[in-house]
Amino acid sequence: MKTGEENIYMIKKSDSVIINGKSVLRGRVSVQGSKNAALPIIASAILVDDEMVLHNVPDLSDIHVMLEILQHLGASYTFENGVVQLDCRGLENKKIPDELSTKLRASSLLLGPMLARFGECEVGMPGGCTIGSRPLDIHFKGFEKLGAEVYLENGVIRAQTQQLEGDFTLDFRSVGATENLIMAAVFSPSHVILRNIATEPEIMNMIDFLNKAGARIRLTGQATVEIEGVSQLSYCEHQIDPDRIEAATLLIAGVASGGEVTITGAKVEDLKVLLEKLQEMNAKVEIGHDYITVGYQGELVGTTIKTEVHPGFPTDMQSQMCVLMTQASTPSLVIENIFTNRFQHIGELQKMGAKARIEGNVAYIEKSSLTGCRVAGYELRGAASMVMAGILADGVTRVNNLKYLYRGYEAIIEKFQHLGADIAYV
Numbered sequence: 001m002k003t004g005e006e007n008i009y010m011i012k013k014s015d016s017v018i019i020n021g022k023s024v025l026r027g028r029v030s031v032q033g034s035k036n037a038a039l040p041i042i043a044s045a046i047l048v049d050d051e052m053v054l055h056n057v058p059d060l061s062d063i064h065v066m067l068e069i070l071q072h073l074g075a076s077y078t079f080e081n082g083v084v085q086l087d088c089r090g091l092e093n094k095k096i097p098d099e100l101s102t103k104l105r106a107s108s109l110l111l112g113p114m115l116a117r118f119g120e121c122e123v124g125m126p127g128g129c130t131i132g133s134r135p136l137d138i139h140f141k142g143f144e145k146l147g148a149e150v151y152l153e154n155g156v157i158r159a160q161t162q163q164l165e166g167d168f169t170l171d172f173r174s175v176g177a178t179e180n181l182i183m184a185a186v187f188s189p190s191h192v193i194l195r196n197i198a199t200e201p202e203i204m205n206m207i208d209f210l211n212k213a214g215a216r217i218r219l220t221g222q223a224t225v226e227i228e229g230v231s232q233l234s235y236c237e238h239q240i241d242p243d244r245i246e247a248a249t250l251l252i253a254g255v256a257s258g259g260e261v262t263i264t265g266a267k268v269e270d271l272k273v274l275l276e277k278l279q280e281m282n283a284k285v286e287i288g289h290d291y292i293t294v295g296y297q298g299e300l301v302g303t304t305i306k307t308e309v310h311p312g313f314p315t316d317m318q319s320q321m322c323v324l325m326t327q328a329s330t331p332s333l334v335i336e337n338i339f340t341n342r343f344q345h346i347g348e349l350q351k352m353g354a355k356a357r358i359e360g361n362v363a364y365i366e367k368s369s370l371t372g373c374r375v376a377g378y379e380l381r382g383a384a385s386m387v388m389a390g391i392l393a394d395g396v397t398r399v400n401n402l403k404y405l406y407r408g409y410e411a412i413i414e415k416f417q418h419l420g421a422d423i424a425y426v
Contacts, residue, residue: 124155191228250419
């Protein structure tokens with residue numbers, strides 16, 4: 001198998017786009033594989049002392065960084081046309097340096113599988129988007145409750161254990177902590193019970209992968225999982241789920257522009273809460289056996305969203321909804337309950353003329369006429385929302401700082417172009 005060196009993320013996309021606004025988006029596009037499912041699944045591959053094949057993997061900078069980290073540990077891989085072939089038989093317990101770990105938030109997900117496979121690990125502090133405090137205290141508390149020792153010294157996380165077992169209740173339904181603790185428990189000498197876990201679709205996709213490889217993980221309650229330890233995991237093939245956040249971005253952009261967008265490859269059940277909100281705003285929603293269509297059918301009305309853990313409204317769809325709300329005839333309200341700094345896009349929308357204000361964790365948004373200007377993205381979903389705003393605005397918009405966009409969207413600019421947006425890389 002090739003080392004994967006030739007596949008390190010070499011595609012250099014522009015950090016800026018220019019958009020001629022007032023485009024109406026129409027057409028059909030397919031949905032990429034899920035970033036938020038692929039990253040923990042690739043991290044969990046550390047547990048598989050064998051080869052494996054992953055399908056529908058999105059070609060994103062974060063994915064390449066995660067694969068680069070596994071290569072640093074001794075894995076070999078190829079990544080081509082959405083298929084990752086990964087061999088982790090040669091893994092060694094090496095320190096994961098800052099220059100790798102700080103490139104993405106998901107590097108924290110290496111703690112659980114490294115601890116399970118080697119009994120100890122050293123990982124530099126993770127990086128990622130600037131969307132507010134995302135402490136790892138729930139991860140650390142869970143590791144310690146299950147029998148590990150965790151130290152944080154000079155920006156390096158060190159953990160060690162003889163064995164992990166027991167029962168732990170999460171203080172908050174943290175996605176990352178749930179994933180980390182499940183991975184850490186796979187080789188328990190007995191079993192582990194985790195309560196009050198997050199139940200996002202991406203976590204279920206990771207559990208499905210691990211069980212295919214030989215793990216014994218089962219949901220025993222609404223938010224409880226039991227892991228019966230096994231001695232090893234072996235070869236499997238697995239399909240990454242479609243990306244529900246990219247799907248939402250495309251659908252919201254379509255109706256916001258006054259057009260109609262059809263997506264294929266998405267799971268309706270993963271978008272249920274969004275589709276209900278869009279219908280509440282008077283958008284047309286049509287669901288077929290292999291497609292979802294959302295379109296403009298008349299005056300939009302305002303709504304209220306509260307971001308919550310699954311199955312509530314996802315925080316990753318919040319900024320896109322803020323752009324849509326500027327097109328509604330009545331005021332809207334956004335209550336952000338997950339992250340402390342996820343309204344940075346509001347300031348950029350205000351530059352474009354949006355009638356919006358923030359009070360604490362609440363954003364108030366009224367009908368607005370957006371005008372093109374120079375704006376920037378400050379995190380992944382906020383960057384996508386600014387591109388959307390430029391498509392709606394009157395005049396020319398330049399969106400800078402798109403490095404965040406490429407962390408989660410494989411070809412969103414090209415898809416907008418296909419749907420009719422007048423947009424080009426600078």
